[in-house]
Amino acid sequence: MPFDHNDHYHGLLLRKVPRNCGAALDVGCGTGRFARRLARLGVEVDAVDPSEEVIAEARALAGRGSENEGPRFAHADITEAELPAGHYDFISCLASIHHVEFGTVAALRDALAPGGVLVILGCYPERSPLDWAWSLAAVPVNAAVRPAFAARDKFRRPAAASADRPRVPAPVKQPSMPLSRIRVEAEALLPGCSIRRLLFWRYLLVFRNSG
Numbered sequence: 001m002p003f004d005h006n007d008h009y010h011g012l013l014l015r016k017v018p019r020n021c022g023a024a025l026d027v028g029c030g031t032g033r034f035a036r037r038l039a040r041l042g043v044e045v046d047a048v049d050p051s052e053e054v055i056a057e058a059r060a061l062a063g064r065g066s067e068n069e070g071p072r073f074a075h076a077d078i079t080e081a082e083l084p085a086g087h088y089d090f091i092s093c094l095a096s097i098h099h100v101e102f103g104t105v106a107a108l109r110d111a112l113a114p115g116g117v118l119v120i121l122g123c124y125p126e127r128s129p130l131d132w133a134w135s136l137a138a139v140p141v142n143a144a145v146r147p148a149f150a151a152r153d154k155f156r157r158p159a160a161a162s163a164d165r166p167r168v169p170a171p172v173k174q175p176s177m178p179l180s181r182i183r184v185e186a187e188a189l190l191p192g193c194s195i196r197r198l199l200f201w202r203y204l205l206v207f208r209n210s211g
Contacts (some may be wrong), residue, residue, distance in 0.1 A: 005095075005200040005201065005202060006034075006095050006121060006124055006202075007034075008095045008205055009094075009121055009144075009187060009198065009201065009202065009204070010034055010037055010203070013092060013094070013119050013204075014036070014037065014038070014041070014196075016090075016117055016119045016206060017038070017041065017043070017089075017090050017117070018054065018089050018090060018115060018116065018117055019040075020089075020184070021041070021043050021089040021091075022043065022044060022089055023044050023045075023046070023088050023089055023113075024038050024043045024044070024045045024046070024088060024089065024090040024091065024092070024113065025046045025047075025048070025083070025090075025091045025092070025108075026038065026045060026071070026089045026091075026092050026093075026109065027045070027060075027078050027091065027092065027093040027096055027097075028048075028049055028050075028069070028078070028093060028095075028096020028099060029047035029048060029049045029054075029055075029058060029073065030049060030051075030054050030058070030094075030096075030097070031054050031057045031058045031061060031163065032047055032057075032058030032061060032062060032071060032073060032167040033044060034056070034070040034092065034094055035072070035073070035133060036061070036062060036071060037182060038071070038090070038092070039069060039070050039071050039075060041092070042132060043089075043120070044072075044130075045070075045071035045072065046072050046074065046088075047071040047072065047073050047074070047075045048073075048075075048076040048078055048081065049073075049075065049076075050075070050076065050077045050078075050099075050171075051075075051171055052075045053168055054168050055073050055074070055075040055168075056168075057168040058071075058073045058192070059073050064160050067133060067208075070116065075114065076101060078100060078104060078108075079100050079101070080095040081107075083108070083110070083111035083127070084111060084121050085110055085111060086110075086111070086112065086113050087111055087113060088111050088112055088113060088116055089112075089113050089115070089116045089117070090117050090118075090119075091108050091111065091112060091116070091118045091119070092118075092119050092120075092121075093097060093108070093118075093119070093120045093122060094121045094123070095120070095123055097120050097122055098122060098123050098124075098173060098176070098177065099122070099171075099173050101178060102182065102185050102186075102189075103120070103185070103189065105120070105186070105189050105190060105207075106172075106189050109189065109190055109207065109209065112207075112209040113208075113209065114186070114211055115207055115208070115209060116208070116209045117206065117207070117208050117209075118190070118193075118205075118207040118208075118209075119180075119204070119205065119207075120201075120203075120204070120205040121198075121202055121204060122175075122182065122202065122203045122204075122205060123175040123201060123202060123203075124175050124179040124182060124203060125174070125175050125176060125177075125178060125200075126178065127178040127179075128149070128178070128179075128180065131178070131179065132199075134197055134199070135201060136175035137199065138199050138200050138201060141199060141200075142200060179187070179195075179197070182203070182205075183195055186207075190207040190208070192207070192208070193205055193206060194206050194207075194209035
């Protein structure tokens with residue numbers, strides 16, 4: 001499939017999964033690529049998305065494997081879902097938290113088991129000179145990587161390429177909260193969390209429930 005900014009960071013996020021992780025929640029899962037990777041680690045994965053169309057696609061793509069081994073995909077709005085308190089060892093949000101109020105992270109925090117980890121691969125708009133500097137740095141890298149991925153796909157086996165390619169695009173929304181504000185709200189709701197910029201117009205937030 002073509003180069004995808006979110007998929008590029010899957011490995012980084014998977015390294016944040018706690019040892020002996022039993023249960024995970026993927027918020028805004030889209031067609032389920034990351035959720036399926038989590039499930040292949042032997043983790044029981046709940047994956048939710050507010051788009052009925054992409055959830056149907058996620059279930060179809062996961063149908064190639066065993067029903068018991070794949071994620072449990074659900075059509076749900078995370079802002080209205082009743083999450084089990086203290087249940088999940090790992091919660092992920094890939095380019096999805098800006099689709100809802102940032103305060104939604106409080107419900108995700110409360111759903112973490114002791115020692116559980118919340119990771120947010122987030123998007124932010126350019127507002128400051130530093131934002132624009134990172135954005136400009138990403139442009140040539142992005143331009144160089146995309147042709148490389150396109151060339152790679154031309155030589156992949158057609159069956160493998162079609163199996164991995166999402167057929168239904170997830171809904172897209174432009175982020176509106178600047179990174180400076182995200183840092184302020186995150187510190188209030190997720191004390192002790194870390195936030196760092198990533199290339200390709202993303203940031204990584206990591207919070208561990210020490211309770």
